[in-house]
Each structure stands twice: as C-alpha cells, then as structure tokens.
Amino acid sequence: MASAWYFLVLLGGVVLLGSSVQRLAGIGFGLVGAPGLVLLMGPVQGVALVNCGSVAISAVGLAATWRLVRLRTMLPLVAAAGVSVPLGAYVARALPEPVLLTGLGSLVTVAVLLVMRGVRVGGLYGTGGALAAGAVSGFMNSSAGIGGPALSLYAVNEGWSARDFVPNAQFYGLVVNVLSVFAKGVPRLTGSAWLLVAVTMTVGILLGGVIAARTPDHAARRVILGLALGGGLVTLAKGVWLLL
Structure with missing residues (x-):
C-alpha cells in the first residue's frame, strides 16, 4: 500500500510539473x-504516458x-x-532497459x-530542413518522448518568433503524439492513476497559464531547460549504473 501511494504521489508531481511547463512554453x-x-x-x-499526455495538452492549447x-x-x-x-517505437520495444535508459x-x-x-x-530550413527535422523529431518523440528540440532547432533556423512557434508546436505535438500512441499503444495504469493524471494535468495547465502571464520569456526558458537538463542527466546516470 505504501509503495502504491508513493508511486501516485511521484506520478502526480511529474505530470503537474510537465503540464505546467508545456502550457508555459508550448513544448x-x-x-x-x-x-x-x-x-x-x-x-x-x-514514454507512452508522455505521448498520451502531450496529445491532451497540445489539443487544449491548440483550441485557442x-x-x-x-x-x-x-x-x-x-x-x-x-x-x-514507427522506427522509434520499434527501437523502444527492442532495446534492453539499461541501454534504452542510457x-x-x-x-x-x-x-x-x-x-x-x-x-x-546549416541547411535546416525550407522544405528540406523541415523533412530532416520532422524525421529526427518523430523518431525521438516515439522512442524518448522528446520531439520538441528538433522542432525548436528548425524554428531557430527559420527565424520563427515565439508567437509563431507556440501554436505550430502545439499542432505538431498533437499530430505526432497521436501517431506515437497508435504505434505503441497507451500505458498500463490503474483507474485511480488515470484519474490522478487527468486531475494533475488540468491543474498544471491552469497553473502554467497563471505563471506564463507573470513570467518573462527568458526566465521561463531558463527554468524549463534547467529542469530538462537535470532530468536527462539523472536518466543517463541510472542507465550507465545499470549497464555497469
């Protein structure tokens, strides 16, 4: 019982943080x-839960x-x-957990x-750049749940403003995460866990909207990237530990 509550608390916290960030920055x-x-x-x-959550959050943001x-x-x-x-989904299923975490x-x-x-x-602009960025982003989104950086690099090379980026990132996130869910399926969670995900995601979206209205873009960007970098390093460290 204690482990179940521990899991739910951590799950709710991660979903709340991630959804707040998504509402704040578009990705x-x-x-x-x-x-x-x-x-x-x-x-x-x-990663399957990331894909499902990204579908919901992108749809909400895109509505406006x-x-x-x-x-x-x-x-x-x-x-x-x-x-x-589909290639990213295959890689995610085929690799051993330590290798995949690393x-x-x-x-x-x-x-x-x-x-x-x-x-x-160089070259990451125009139709050719869009095809390259989309291919890399789709693979990373399906295998790792992180299609945003490749899209961000394309937007930087195209000179998009923040006003251009957010709605287009939401549209892209909706389509690509729907494809990722179809390729891999939904995660196996209990009914109470799904309810918790829905509630914390809703609160996170509302909270992110409030924070976005009061936070300069550069400050929000630093916080988001710092959190993401820390998470990546922890995941990498666990993968390397399991490999050794």
Whole structure:
C-alpha cells in the first residue's frame, strides 16, 4: 500500500510539473516529464504516458491558437515524422532497459544543450530542413518522448518568433503524439492513476497559464531547460549504473 501511494504521489508531481511547463512554453511536457516518468514507470510505459499526455495538452492549447498554425509549413514536418515514428517505437520495444535508459538520457541531455546554445544547423530550413527535422523529431518523440528540440532547432533556423512557434508546436505535438500512441499503444495504469493524471494535468495547465502571464520569456526558458537538463542527466546516470 505504501509503495502504491508513493508511486501516485511521484506520478502526480511529474505530470503537474510537465503540464505546467508545456502550457508555459508550448513544448516541454516530454523534456521535463519524460525523465521522471521513465525512471518511475520504465522506458516504454513512461514514454507512452508522455505521448498520451502531450496529445491532451497540445489539443487544449491548440483550441485557442489554431488560426495561427502554418499548415503549409507544417505538412512536410508531420509527413516526415509519420515515417520515422514507427522506427522509434520499434527501437523502444527492442532495446534492453539499461541501454534504452542510457540512450534516452543522452538524447535529452544533448538536445537540451543544443537548444540552450541556440545552435544553428546549416541547411535546416525550407522544405528540406523541415523533412530532416520532422524525421529526427518523430523518431525521438516515439522512442524518448522528446520531439520538441528538433522542432525548436528548425524554428531557430527559420527565424520563427515565439508567437509563431507556440501554436505550430502545439499542432505538431498533437499530430505526432497521436501517431506515437497508435504505434505503441497507451500505458498500463490503474483507474485511480488515470484519474490522478487527468486531475494533475488540468491543474498544471491552469497553473502554467497563471505563471506564463507573470513570467518573462527568458526566465521561463531558463527554468524549463534547467529542469530538462537535470532530468536527462539523472536518466543517463541510472542507465550507465545499470549497464555497469
């Protein structure tokens, strides 16, 4: 009984934090939530819950911003992601847990560092850049629950503003996470756990909205990336420990 309550408390805390971040920045549920959920539930089930949660949060955010979505720009991104999502799902199922944890931790850590540095990648613009970013993002989203960094790098190279990025990231997150859920299925949780996820996610979305209204963009970005980097490093450390 104690272990069940411990699991629910940690699950609710991670979902609350991740959903608040997603509402604050347009992306981030996977970056912040995936490491904690992977450590709590295992790589496959944890990432599956990230995908399900990202569908719900992206849909809520998109309800108010869908008119700002650039459908013509997003088409090659989601098309390329649709091709690579099944590969990511296969890799997540096929690799042993220590290897998968090490890989997921490494992906999160490297991706966050790239975004922190504002790296510009030559050629990552236009239709060709969208196809490349979509393919990488779809694979990472399905295998690790972190499709956002590749999309962020593409947006940086295209010169998108924050106003451009948030609605398009929400549209992309909705489509690609739906594809990821179809490829892998939903996580195995009890009814009480699903209810907790729904409640904490709703509270997180509302809380993130309040924080967003009072927080400068640069400050929110530093907090989000710091949390994501810490989570990636912890996941990487656990994977390496299990390997050794």
